[in-house]
Amino acid sequence: MKQSKQNFSNNYRKKQGLVSWALFFLLLGLILVCLCVGKYSITPGDCIKIIFGKLTGAESSWTMMDEKLLLGVRLPRVIASVLVGAALSLSGVVYQGIFKNPLVSPDFLGVSSGACIGAALAILLAMPSGLVQVFAFIGGLIAVSLTLLIPSFMRSNSNIMLVLSGIIVSGAMTSILGFIKYIADPETQLAAITYWQLGSFAYVGNHDILVVLPLGIIATVILIAMAWWINILSLGEQEAKSLGANVSLLRGICIVCSTVLTAGAVCISGTIGWVGLVVPHFGRMLIGSDNRKLLPACCIIGGIFMLLVDTVTRIIGPAEMPVSILTGIIGAPFFAWLLYRQKANIR
Numbered sequence: 001m002k003q004s005k006q007n008f009s010n011n012y013r014k015k016q017g018l019v020s021w022a023l024f025f026l027l028l029g030l031i032l033v034c035l036c037v038g039k040y041s042i043t044p045g046d047c048i049k050i051i052f053g054k055l056t057g058a059e060s061s062w063t064m065m066d067e068k069l070l071l072g073v074r075l076p077r078v079i080a081s082v083l084v085g086a087a088l089s090l091s092g093v094v095y096q097g098i099f100k101n102p103l104v105s106p107d108f109l110g111v112s113s114g115a116c117i118g119a120a121l122a123i124l125l126a127m128p129s130g131l132v133q134v135f136a137f138i139g140g141l142i143a144v145s146l147t148l149l150i151p152s153f154m155r156s157n158s159n160i161m162l163v164l165s166g167i168i169v170s171g172a173m174t175s176i177l178g179f180i181k182y183i184a185d186p187e188t189q190l191a192a193i194t195y196w197q198l199g200s201f202a203y204v205g206n207h208d209i210l211v212v213l214p215l216g217i218i219a220t221v222i223l224i225a226m227a228w229w230i231n232i233l234s235l236g237e238q239e240a241k242s243l244g245a246n247v248s249l250l251r252g253i254c255i256v257c258s259t260v261l262t263a264g265a266v267c268i269s270g271t272i273g274w275v276g277l278v279v280p281h282f283g284r285m286l287i288g289s290d291n292r293k294l295l296p297a298c299c300i301i302g303g304i305f306m307l308l309v310d311t312v313t314r315i316i317g318p319a320e321m322p323v324s325i326l327t328g329i330i331g332a333p334f335f336a337w338l339l340y341r342q343k344a345n346i347r
Contacts, residue, residue: 016293019286023300030304031082034311035074042066051075072205080204081310082303084269085279087216087261089302090295092276093283094223094258097234097291098251099163106262106276109166109255113173114143115266120180120193132196133208133267140263143169144255198322199272201310212264219257220299227292230254234291272306272324274331279305281338 035047050062050070060067091106107113118139122132150165184190223230229250232240240247265272283298306323309330313321 016287020293020297020300023286023297023304027082027300027304027307030307031078034078034307035070037311038074038314040069042070076204076206076209077201077310078307080201080209080268081306083209083213083216084201084265084272085275085302085304085306086299087220087265087302088272088276089279089283089298089305090220090223091258091262091265093280093291093294093298094230094254095276096280097230098254100234100236101163102281103277104163105273106258106265107271107273108163108170109147109259110143110169110173111140111259111262112266112271113170113177115140115263116193116197116271117143117173117177117180119196119266119270120177120184123189123192123196124180124184126189129203130207130211133211136267137212137263140266141259143173144259148252148255195322196270197324199270199324199327200313200320200322201269202320204268208268212267215260216264219260223254223257223261224295226250226254227295230291230295234289269323272327274324274327274335275302275306278331278335278338281335 032044032047036042036044046062046066047070050067052058053060053062054067054071088106092104095104095106095108096102115136116139118135118137119132121139122135127135147162147165147169150168151161154161181190181193184193229245232243232245233247233250233254235243237247240250262276279302280294280298283294283301286301287293287297309323309326313323313326
C-alpha cells in the first residue's frame with residue numbers, strides 16, 4: 001500500500017511537470033504567432049530574423065516597415081499582455097489562497113478602484129501619459145493602504161474584517177470615480193477615462209513596461225518563494241497559527257506583493273476583469289492545489305490567456321475592441337461552468 005502511494009505521488013508529480021513544460025512551450029509558440037498576425041502580417045521567419053538580427057547586430061535583410069512594426073508596436077504589446085496576464089493571475093491565486101476564498105479576485109481590496117481614480121485624476125488634470133501611470137500606481141497603493149488601516153483601527157486582524165474593509169474602500173472609490181467622470185469634459189476626458197476602465201494594450205510602449213518591471217519581478221520572486229507558506233495560510237488562520245506561522249506578517253507580505261503586481265498591471269493596461277478570478281481555477285484543474293506548482297503555472301496560463309485575448313481584440317474587426325469586454329465574454333460563462341462542476345462542493 002505504501003509503495004503504491006509513493007508510485008502514485010511520483011506519477012502525479014511527473015504529470016504536473018509535463019503539463020507545466022507543455023504550457024511553457026505553448027506560450028513561446030503563441031508569442032511567435034501573435035507577433036506575426038494582425039492587419040499587416042509578418043512571416044515567422046522574418047520575425048525571428050529581425051529579433052535575432054537586432055540582438056546580434058547582423059546586417060538587415062528585411063524592410064524598415066517590418067522592423068518598426070515588430071519592435072516598436074507588436075513586441076512591446078505582446079510582452080505587456082503576457083506580463084499583465086501573469087501578474088493578475090498570480091495575484092488572484094495568492095489572494096484566493098491566503099483568504100481561503102475561491103471567489104476572491106486581485107481587485108477585491110480596492111486596488112483597481114484606487115488605480116482608476118489615480119488615472120482619472122491625472123487625465124482630468126491633463127497630465128502626460130507617463131504621469132497617468134504613476135498616478136494609477138499610487139492610487140492603487142493608497143486604496144489598499146486604506147483597506148489595511150480599517151482593521152487596525154477596529155483592532156481586528158481577521159480575514160472577514162479585511163474583506164469587509166475592501167468592500168467599504170471599493171464602494172467609496174467607485175463613488176469618487178463617478179464624481180470625477182461627472183465633472184470631466186464629456187468629449188475628451190470622459191472618453192479617455194472610460195477607455196482606461198475598459199483596458200487596452202493599444203498604446204503600450206517599451207518605457208511603460210520598464211517602469212513597472214523591476215518591482216513586478218521582485219514581487220513575483222517573493223510570492224513564488226513563499227508558496228509553501230501560502231499553502232499553510234490556505235488551511236485557515238487557526239490551523240496556520242498552530243503550525244507556527246506568523247499569520248499577520250505572512251499575510252501582509254502576500255498582500256503587499258500582490259498589490260504591487262495588480263497596480264503595475266493596471267498601470268500598463270487599465271482595468272481588466274475576470275483574469276485573476278478565472279485563471280487560478282483553471283490552473284487548479286490542470287496542476288492541482290499545491291501552490292508550489294500552481295503559482296508558476298498560473299503565471300504561464302494567465303500569460304497565454306491574455307495574449308490570446310489581446311490578439312483577438314486586434315484582429316476581430318475594423319476597430320479594436322477593449323480587452324475587458326472580451327475577458328468578460330469569455331470569463332463569465334467559463335466561471336459559470338466551473339460553478340456547475342463544483343455544485344456538490346458548494347452545497
